[in-house]
Amino acid sequence: MATCAYAYLFESILPKGNDVLPGRDRASHPFRIEGPVLVGQTISQLEFGFQLFGRAVEYVPHIIYAFRIAGEKGLFRSRTPFEVHAFTDSGIPLDNGEKINLNKIETVELSSCEGKNVSQRRYRVECKTPVRFKTKGRYSSEFSARDFFEACKRRVDTLFSLYGDEKDSIQENSSSGLKNSALEIADRKLEWCDFTRYSSRQESVMKLGGVLGSFVIGGEAPENEWNILELCSSVGVGKNTSFGLGAIEVREVSHGR
DSSP, X not given: OXXXXXXXXXXXXXXXXXXXXXXXXXXXXXXXXXOOOOSSOOOSOOOOEEEEOGGGGGGHHHXXXXXXXXXXXXXXXXXXXXXXXXXXXXXXXXBOSSOBOGGGOOOOOOOOOOOOOEEEEEEEEEEEEEEOOEETTEEOSOOOHHHHHHHHHHXXXXXXXXXXXXXXXXXXXXXXSGGGOEEEXXXXXXXXXXXEEEETTTTEEEEOOEEEEEEEEEEEEEHHHHHHHHHHHHHOOSSOGGGXXXXXXXXXXXXXX
């Protein structure tokens, strides 16, 4: 059951006693939606991106089919129907209604850095969509630099362990250094934004609040830790990344900025 397309993509079942997420039977999905934050806006057309991790790339036809069926059945509690205009990759159409061109799909290889030399850096982190992760058992905008790095590490560890080719090295490389890192957050310009979604499975409205805005994170840390931060600018960080949350943009800044 866990190896079929639906289960792999949308259930992401973990075996009991797994080493990736001990005590959990569900994992992060091997996909991530990328799109704008729309609050109180009425739109007639929406463009968004869709990332697939690991062998999930093999299931592009299933993804396209799922979106077409979802359009017929409708979304949200109101079951609002929609029509898919086009599926493209780098501007090249993937689906002409009869055949899906998998040869045109662009793939990008992400890799972890093994450098353990300590360096001093500063990065500005822009939270493009709500970033949410638990600090001391609750969601909050008052997280520390170490809390944020730990959230980034969990995200990268999970993706590489479940869907990557570096199952051994990524966990070893990312587990060292944080406890002894001298990191701090400055210029914190964050605000909490509450979102909700209706869960058809649970037949209830669920809150998906997170922080929007920006902050500067800097200090001394091993090279592989800075690499993890940069990786999260590509794969997101925190909870509900499959829904498009946790999108961050990271850029290195000088110490005077």
